[in-house]
Amino acid sequence: MQSDGITARVRRIGERVLAGGAPAFEEAVELFERSDYDVHELFQVANRLRLNRFGNRIHLCGIVNAKSGGCPEDCSFCSQSSRQATEIAKYSVISSDEMVLAARQARGYGAWALGVVTAGRGYDATSEDFRQLIVGIRAITRDGSAEAHASLGIMGDEEVRQLKKAGLTTLNHNLETGRSYFPQVCTTHTYDERVRTLKAARAAGIRVCSGGVFGMGEDPGHRAELAFALKDLDVDEVPLNFLIPVDGTRLANAVPLSPLEILKVIALFRWILPTKNIFVCAGRQHLGELQPMIFFAGASGVMVGDFLTTRNRSVSDDLKMLHDLGLEFGESLLAPERHAAATAF
Template identity: 40%
Template sequence: MNWITLAQEVIEGKILNDEEAMAILQADDDELLPLMQGAFTIRKHYYGKKVKLNMIMNAKSGYCPENCGYCSQSSISTAPIEKYPFITKEEILAGAKQAFENKIGTFCIVASGRGPTRKDVNVVSEAVKEIKDKYGLKVCACLGLLKDEQAEQLKESGVDRYNHNLNTSSRHHDYITTSHTYEDRVNTVEIAKKHGLSPCSGAIIGMKETKEDVIDIARALHALDADSIPVNFLNAIDGTKLEGTKELNPRYCLKVLALFRYINPTKEIRIAGGREINLGSLQPLGLYAANSIFVGDYLTTAGQEENQDYTMLRDLGFEIELAEKQAALL
């Protein structure tokens, strides 16, 4: 397979067939650099050498009734995590200030649970109004299954984006969780879109899915027209259903990122949770396919030191992309 030729065809509008998609995931490791060059050809066409930075604020930890097998906050997890109720507006604003000072363009307010209460949405809405005024950040909310009136309120307050990951393929979904359906997740993304929130939805790779499942989730996110696609790599936390699962290696993770770029050429592809332990020393290569990363800690697991991420971007010769108003304020 000539990966550069295939990349040019994708830029011209080609949709990968199943054979071509599988060829990416099954590519010999000796083809890895040409494959990543092909992915970079697409990435550079649409995004140049700019990188979007994201930071998570864990607004509520634990106490979740859902039984997701990957999550340390789920009802079936015995992981020893910190648990606390929904934080205050002031705490959210303090996180936004930190994001602004660290040149993070997108501030992500994330909360555990099946879905937000009216009070939760009110706290987020009030905080976002001040975040927009003071810091000009792009704000993404991730609060669980969403109702129409909640989506409308979040949009009116200034929330730019709503995240709700599909996580895996429709046929593999019931292995991961049974307390909500795949269709519930799709519906939440559609509600966000209906009310003018930019849809953010992604996947978790390494949950005992097949390569066909990986292709299916990449295609499903294309069909959903998600603007931003976080690609997580399983960090198998002790005390969760998937404890001890270790199916990934750095080279396969890079092939997955390339696949998502070839199938979703125009979209923001973000390397998300688990990149440090699964990509390891090959993390920089991931940005030849992806154009966005999380900086700092995740929900209940630690990321790498922020200065390492900034050093990595500088060494790659990439440029941090700021939110428009944020850039004017800095």
């Protein structure tokens, strides 16, 4: 098919999406795979979908590395895996006061939520570390500076019940990539364990946040596979990360995706998940001067402040970008029906 023919086909699929339809899986694979069409056709539709759902409002969130290093899992991209020869800070679970301070700092630069993130496979509800995390989540909720979100690894029914009671509103657990590629990324736990964690959180009345990492050697079909898995799970928020190769990891020599490829991923996730909060996290620096284009490609938010073991650009630069684009931030984008009140204590 000539490039003008595929561009016309992209336009027809886009018109269907704007009318409330959806691309079929096979169409999504084709769109991820092919490069012989004008990607601006993707951006035009993606931006309209973002505006239709969120207007000019943008979601900002921050994270705190609440327990660093020593993870027994073998995720190929992760600098915190004890199976990889990386040089990072290592420490146990931080205090609740430190978590509250991080929440206040995040709120101070316009973030609606703070994600408490720990390295590790997950927790048993009876462990001392988990009890300390519960105290921290409760403290953030009582302080009221920001919503308490968390990413704590694999969780079961009892763990998410306790997190809900402490005031957690959103649990993150990324699927990372398509199911068929996951064994190339991690061998120490399964894709289904990750899916069960998301389902347990949803059953407990906690919003679910799940996305992935791109640029790990996956092919375009795996990207479509991930997007449709998230669609089937009806997740609330979708963080998109673009691999930052870290010395000592198995992916240290990976070549980062090009700016246009990154923007294409964002746009197609918006096509497939038109009503979800899609926000861009690690790897924004690969876009260089094109960082503002993420919103025109359909992103409805960004993570601000530093990441877990790598740096982000300055908060002041991000806020200037948002102001220059006329974008609003500081409030939650999530629909009221998905807000679940924390249990009083």
